[in-house]
Amino acid sequence: GIQVEQSPPDLILQEGANSTLRCNFSDSVNNLQWFHQNPWGQLINLFYIPSGTKQNGRLSATTVATERYSLLYISSSQTTDSGVYFCAVEDGSEKLVFGKGTKLTVNP
Amino acid sequence: GAVVSQHPSRVICKSGTSVKIECRSLDFQATTMFWYRQFPKQSLMLMATSNEGSKATYEQGVEKDKFLINHASLTLSTLTVTSAHPEDSSFYICSAREGGGNTIYFGEGSWLTVV
Numbered sequence: 001g002i003q004v005e006q007s008p009p010d011l012i013l014q015e016g017a018n019s020t021l022r023c024n025f026s027d028s029v030n031n032l033q034w035f036h037q038n039p040w041g042q043l044i045n046l047f048y049i050p051s052g053t054k055q056n057g058r059l060s061a062t063t064v065a066t067e068r069y070s071l072l073y074i075s076s077s078q079t080t081d082s083g084v085y086f087c088a089v090e091d092g093s094e095k096l097v098f099g100k101g102t103k104l105t106v107n108p
Numbered sequence: 109g110a111v112v113s114q115h116p117s118r119v120i121c122k123s124g125t126s127v128k129i130e131c132r133s134l135d136f137q138a139t140t141m142f143w144y145r146q147f148p149k150q151s152l153m154l155m156a157t158s159n160e161g162s163k164a165t166y167e168q169g170v171e172k173d174k175f176l177i178n179h180a181s182l183t184l185s186t187l188t189v190t191s192a193h194p195e196d197s198s199f200y201i202c203s204a205r206e207g208g209g210n211t212i213y214f215g216e217g218s219w220l221t222v223v
């Protein structure tokens with residue numbers, strides 16, 4: 001099956017810093033989404049981005065489908081950005097395959 | 109936007125009992141819903157695909173008799189953990205795709221503790 005790798009596994013930042021999270025996938029995908037899981041477990045959709053670039057406030061994402069990777073950019077990080085960021089891909093069967101996530105800690 | 113709701117958010121049950129978790133799509137119909145399990149500090153693992161009006165499709169290694177899934181309507185899927193044991197303690201979360209859309213939405217998740 002399709003493999004999803006995320007890096008780095010852990011990231012610690014000071015408030016105000018910028019960061020880039022990476023997601024590599026092993027095969028062509030129909031769907032790629034980025035999620036933020038808050039400390040209470042809830043998964044929040046950040047982006048649906050099988051290709052191209054999108055921006056939403058301080059967050060933006062780029063997927064280069066031909067090279068099988070996606071990047072999530074967080075600018076001017078805030079303590080509320082802390083949590084685990086997951087990349088998930090769908091291989092055409094409607095099933096999402098998740099990476100292991102990047103745990104982000106933003107310190108004040 | 110589309111909303112998926114889960115209930116209960118937290119449940120504690122005694123070993124040997126059964127517990128039911130509900131997943132509802134609040135403002136859209138979902139012919140397919142998905143159930144995931146997440147152990148502490150790990151990723152989400154798909155357990156099964158819930159299909160409205162038919163049997164669920166279970167992933168390899170998931171016991172269908174232990175994790176009963178019912179998708180009786182276009183807005184409700186339930187996961188029943190039968191004869192629960194402490195090793196079943198976990199975070200269970202469901203998802204659904206809004207019809208014709210690309211984005212998959214997740215419920216709030218349910219923390220199950222078996223004592």
